[in-house]
Amino acid sequence: MEILLIFKKKKKATGVVDLMVFEELYSSHYALHIGVAFIQQWQKFLSPGDAVAMRSQSYSSLSSTLFLIVISVCFSLASSRNPNILPRGSSLSVEHDSDLLISADNTFTCGFCSVGENAYCFSIWFTNSKEKTVAWMANRDKPVNGKGSRVSLQQDGAFVLKDVDGSTTWETNTSSTDVQKAELLDNGNLVLMDSSGKILWQSFDFPTDTLLPQQLFTKSKKLISKLRGGNYATGYFHFLFDNDNVLRLMYDGPDVSSVYWPNIDTNVFTNGRTNFNSTRIAILDDMGRFFSSDWMQFNASDSGSGIKRRLTMDHDGNLRLYSLNNGTGLWTVSWKAVMQQCLVHGLCGRNGMCIYAPEPKCSCPPGYEMDDPSNWNKGCKPRFTRSCSHSQQVRFVKIQHADFYGFDSSSLTNISLESCQTKCLEDCRCQAFGYKLSGDAKCYIKIELFNGHQSASFPSDIYLKLPLSIETSEPIVLNDTNRICNSSESTITIGASSSMYGAGGKRVRWVYLYSFASVIGAIEMLFIMSSWWLLFRRRDVHAVVEEGYRVISSQFMKFTYIELKKATKNFREELGQGASGAVFKGVLEDERVVAVKKLENAYQMEEVFRAEVSTIGKINHMNLVRMWGFCSESRHRLLVYEYVENKSLDKLLFAENILGWKERFKIALGSAKGLAYLHHECLEWVIHCDVKPENILLDGDFEPKISDFGLAKLSQRGRKNSEFSRIRGTKGYMAPEWALNLPITAKVDVYGYGVVILELVKGIRLSNWVEEDGEGQETELTRFVRVIKGKGQGEETAWIEDAVDTRLNGQFSRIQAAKMIEIGISCVEEDRNKRPTMDSIVQALMECEDVSRI
Incomplete structure (x- = not known):
């Protein structure tokens, strides 16, 4: 107040006061807690005309003593500000290392992250990780200059990142809204709020390559890997809900797109998923458990509270769940989607092949060489010129236990190796053919070579079509490289967790470890899921999350014959009779009214019957009767449906x-x-x-x-x-x-x-x-x-x-x-x-x- 009185006296004496110092201080985060109230109180002493004059003139005789007092007050106020909040009208500068937002629990930091020489991205990262592990980036594909760039929460409510030349690099869609502050929450979510605390924008709605606990993952969102280990630009590997409502991993490269997870050789239901639920919602909770509306579920091997985690779409195409060791600041892998890294598509580019040597590496097949030694995304190029001329003599070079997935111009069954070779010779587009002898002999004519991999467990061979003039060594050895196919960004330790792919790999000694770990993990998951489900029913969570959990935790039960006999009062009230059996009304112990059908012609063994009805039970549509469970005991085969009031x-x-x-x-x-x-x-x-x-x-x-x-x-x-x-x-x-x-x-x-x-x-x-x-x-x-x-x-x-x-x-x-x-x-x-x-x-x-x- 004393300062204001001094300003008042100066105003009376001269009629002008210089506000430039205050405006500059207020725009800096050092003066954030001066606040709007302070400025408004000060401006009460000024008329509108004076305010205009103050902007156009400077008060040259303002004493240095008064200036130092103002600066001192501003800095003392700034020292007590909340470090996780940026008020409207404030900004963070790339040049000041201390221009940061830090969550209240110190888990996350928000500011400018260096992504190259004189290149910076506005980012959120884990505060205590040894390497700066980024969880979110605003401008991953358009870094700003290390001088003069800043991100500002403007007076119109827009959150804007500007480069040194004043050009807008990134901004939110919140202009003309009542945004009062930006706040970094303890869960890593950067939010823009109005005066009532309502969130008007949040970083959780725009993930980059990482999903954090309690961050809803829906149909409009996807995780996209970075390009390479040290390059944060948008890469080619995606984690998303596909058009059929199933979570998938997909390679979306410059030339082709290809889904590679879950197992592409089996259908949705064999993979333990469903595509009948169009809710498309998934979430990772604080315990390290992941749940999705397509029934994808997994647990971290170190499942429990108090551990910082992240689910990241890595640049090598694998989706991994990481846990942070607070003592060392290092990350460990507690779950990953693809156990055999070479099954990731697009990993080694066009014509490239992923091999185990014994670690996964990218290599070029015989007759090919790297297109760009510094970038495996460009794959391999042929050391010869392809020709459809009949004068060009060709031969076929065999690579055992290998495949290039996709791009089959034809697939033939019960065909000899010689006939398959002839088919390739007759097709000018054929670059190789795959031949599988186990079971029915199968022939695959390849017109492009993508998604190559070699594994001792793979049941077929690839025959490359090469000009006779191209020399290859015998036996065939792929061109070795130092390219490691898996991520090398952190220390990776696999715990007791299961994968959507079966355990496998070239080194037999791991098979027993993976099998044992999978069994233990499955048992643990069963107990954890049961206890969690009981606890969750008592929690009052956000409506959207609650609905998502309700959908993904619905149960398909196996009933005993005694239970259903009791529920139907010894099958007393018959609702109808059909070709497949009679239907009876019943009431379960949880008071649900049900219709119980006694099947007359179900011939399967119990495990087959259970598999069939489990598949039917996953079908969910408002115009289909919902199946809630079944009974399969001895000769009894019964199905339990929802009860429909108006009958047929x-x-x-x-x-x-x-x-x-x-x-x-x-x-x-x-x-x-x-x-x-x-x-x-x-x-x-x-x-x-x-x-x-x-x-x-x-x-x-x-x-x-x-x-x-x-x-x-x-x-x-x-x-x-x-x-x-x-x-x-x-x-x-x-x-x-x-x-x-x-x-x-x-x-x-x-x-x-x-x-x-x-x-x-x-x-x-x-x-x-x-x-x-x-x-x-x-x-x-x-x-x-x-x-x-x-x-x-x-x-x-x-x-x-x-x-x-x-x-x-x-x-x-x-x-x-x-x-x-x-x-x-x-x-x-x-x-x-x-x-x-x-x-x-x-x-x-x-x-x-x-x-x-x-």
Whole structure:
């Protein structure tokens, strides 16, 4: 206050005061705690005209004593500021090493990180790591100058990084918002907040190559590796949710893109994942446990609290979970995705090959040499000129236990080595061929050489197509290099953890260690997951996280026969009877009402049956009945489903009580969505095979839920001499190809759906037989289609009235009815190739969903 009085006296004497010193100090983080309040109090002594004058003039006679007092006050205030907060109007300079934000618990530091000679990136790093380990970068691909660059939280709310020339290198999208401060939180999240503490922007939404504990990983985010060990620029390896909702590792290089994890040789479910959950959310918790909506789960080998961790997409293409040793400041690996490093795609560039010698190294195959000795991303180049001329003589050089994944122009089975070689010779594009003798002999014609690797456990060989003039040593030895394929940034120690790939490698002595570690890790994970799940139910977390955890922790249970017998009161209340068995109502111990189906024709052994129903249990869609569990004991095979209130469609559609038109259209659209999910977004083999009103259940809101999907597989798999074509649906809803013993495709479901949608329109069973006008009989369906085709050729729409259920008394949408009839008739075409697909049916129905005219 004394300083303000002095300023007041000076103002009265001269009419001007120089504010430049205060503005400069206030813009520096040393004066952050002077605050807006101090400036506002000071400006109370000034008129608006004086303020303008003060900006345009300098008070040359301001005493040095007063100046020193002001500076002293500013620095004393700065010394007490919160080091993890940057107020609006402040900045951090690249030139001042002390211009930093440090989290309250000292775990993370935010500031400028050197990424090269006179090159800096605004970053967040772990404070106590021996090497400066970066967790996030704002401008990884556009470093700024080491002189004059600064990041500022501007008065308009934007957080802006400017280079020495004043050009904007990076900024947030928060201009014109009420941002009051930037704060570095204890979890490593840099946030911009308003005056009420609401987060308006956060670094957690824009990860680079690292995921930190409690940082949500969703469909819009990806981890992208840096380019090389010392180069922080964006690299080629990605960790992301793929289009099918599954977490994957992918190489996205200058020439090609290729997924390599989880195991590309098996399907989603064999890898322990599901692609039926479109939530796309994952999280790493503080205990070192990772959970995802695609059912990817793993534990750190040192699982427990109090350890700083990071999940990083490394520059060598492997995804690793690291734990920090606070004593040494070094990182150890507590989990990694790919156990055999050479399985990473794109690691050694075009024509390059990853080998174990014994550590993974990049090499060039015979006839090739490194394109750029300083950069393996560019791979190898041929030491010869490719030619399609018949005059060029070629030979084939064999590399044992090797492969170049992908780029097969053709794949041939049961073919001899000589024939495979001939195929390559006849194809000018062929650069090599792979030949696998184990099992059915297979031949792969390679037109490009990417993703090369060699491993003693690989079951096939590569034959390189080289000009006869190119000399190679015998036996074939790949050109050795010093390139190590795996990351060398930290001390790597693998603990007791499991991988999505099976343990393997060239050195046999590790097999036993990995096997033992995997078993111990699995047992530990079982106990940890059980205890964590119980604890988590009592936690009150953010709604989004809670929903994500709820989705990914849903359980598929195995029940005992005694449990289900008790739940159904000795199978007292029967809900229905079908070809696969009877359904009974039950109440579980947790008070869930369920429907229990006793299967009559499930022939599998227990482990096979369990594998089948576990796959079905992972299928999740609002228009499919949810399976909650099963029982497989002795001769008993039971399935436990959610209970659906309004029972099946046939009970309402063909009853005296009239089902309204809005409900009918809703059932038609929902059923189509459920089947489309099974056909187009689900496993290829999930064909229902018995679509009929009895298998379409209705909940309290008349939302349809298709039941009994997948049961065709349960009934026929494992049966002696069984063939899928022998399965039969229900008479009246069976496609013609059943009788013709043609291969069964999803079009059999389309046919059944066509009958159902026409029954929804007409309100009667179209599968019943009726007398023809002449001699003989025909089904109601045949006659209905024949009559409609005869009447519906012209522009008149009167035929619609005759086609729709008369009990509706004209209360229906003509547009929707016409569309449903059109779809139904196209679905029951005898030629299955003329039938539409279920996804096209959904699209057609949705186009008239909002039609309200009756």
